[in-house]
Amino acid sequence: MNKILVNGGGGYLGSVLVPKLLAQGYSVRVLDTFYFGNFLPFDAENLEIIKGDIRNEKTIVESLTGIDKVINLACLSNDPSSDIDPELTRDINYTANKNVIRIAHEIGVKRFIYASSSSVYGLKSEENVTEDLPVEPISLYSELKARVENYLLSIKDDNFTATAVRSATICGYSPRMRLDLLVNILTVSALANGRITIDGGDQVRANIHIGDISNFYMMLLDAEHSLIHNEAFNISDSNSTVIDMANKVQSLIKCKIEFSEKMDPRSYKLNDDKARRVLNFKNCYSIEKAILDIKRSFFEGRIRIDDVNCYNIKKLLLLSLPFLKTY
Ligand SMILES: NC(=O)c1ccc[n+]([C@@H]2O[C@H](COP(=O)([O-])OP(=O)(O)OC[C@H]3O[C@@H](n4cnc5c(N)ncnc54)[C@H](O)[C@@H]3O)[C@@H](O)[C@H]2O)c1
Structure with missing residues (x-):
């Protein structure tokens, strides 16, 4: 069985995917x-944990030693976090991510799966x-996702499988919630406050259950090289x-819906037919299940x-900027 490196594996997605x-x-x-704590199983036999930073080249080399395949999730993973300090964000989300790819390729890692985002499309x-539509990122976070993807997918080497995952917004319970x-926000505000406040409301968004997206990453680990090499895949459950989405939460949890001014204009209907056609991907979970999982965990x-x-x-x-800038 292959040995897998999951960078950023202590995060929301990683804490479901790694187990x-x-x-x-x-x-x-x-x-x-582990900016947000470590919720991974601490006594698992085949799990090795390195607390370290992908900005540190020595750490990258050490972490890649003996590795067959990489799933790279590590970054400042949303727009507001990426806007804290653009230089810090470029260092982590662009330079360090590119370095991990370059070194992995140089030292003979066989497969690299990069967590991109459907936000690379911007407003469509x-x-x-x-996937064949041009990317039009409207934030630093998505611009850097698009640039790293572009770097990865331009590596034309049949001994190195390079794939980018343009995931919809993930939902559902994770030990690192x-x-x-x-x-997740809508569900928890309905549970805690009996009220949901939505920003605008007419923006179309794609979501996916955390169980489904982790299954998709697992599929990519074993998929045939020729099907996924130099390819980006959209992946979602439904667009609404x-x-x-607020009505769906309201149908499962008693709450009021209130409206606020639209602050986040991103809107797109993500089509993931390619993942279904090429890899026969099927959702096993649903957005309703994500809401109910959160309700139970709450x-x-x-x-x-x-x-x-x-x-x-x-x-x-x-944690503070000086702390985040030190590695
Ligand atoms: N959550 C979503 O809805 C969503 C949607 C699309 C794409 N993605 C992408 O999927 C990936 C995982 O998302 P998530 O929700 O689990 O995010 P997350 O923030 O929970 O996890 C990211 C992890 O990366 C780690 N990290 C950050 N900087 C690091 C560094 N310099 N060195 C080492 N580790 C570092 C953090 O400590 C964290 O554990 C991210 O790349 C994100 O951009 C997420």
């Missing part, structure tokens, strides 16, 4: 700064946003307006709305 990889029999190494009026993602005390680790921007500001 799944271990359960499938993979040997896993995680490299993470097309009915179907497919994020309460700054659309469905923010107001439809009532079981596994989600605390006052836990600063659940909010990327708040936690990074608390």
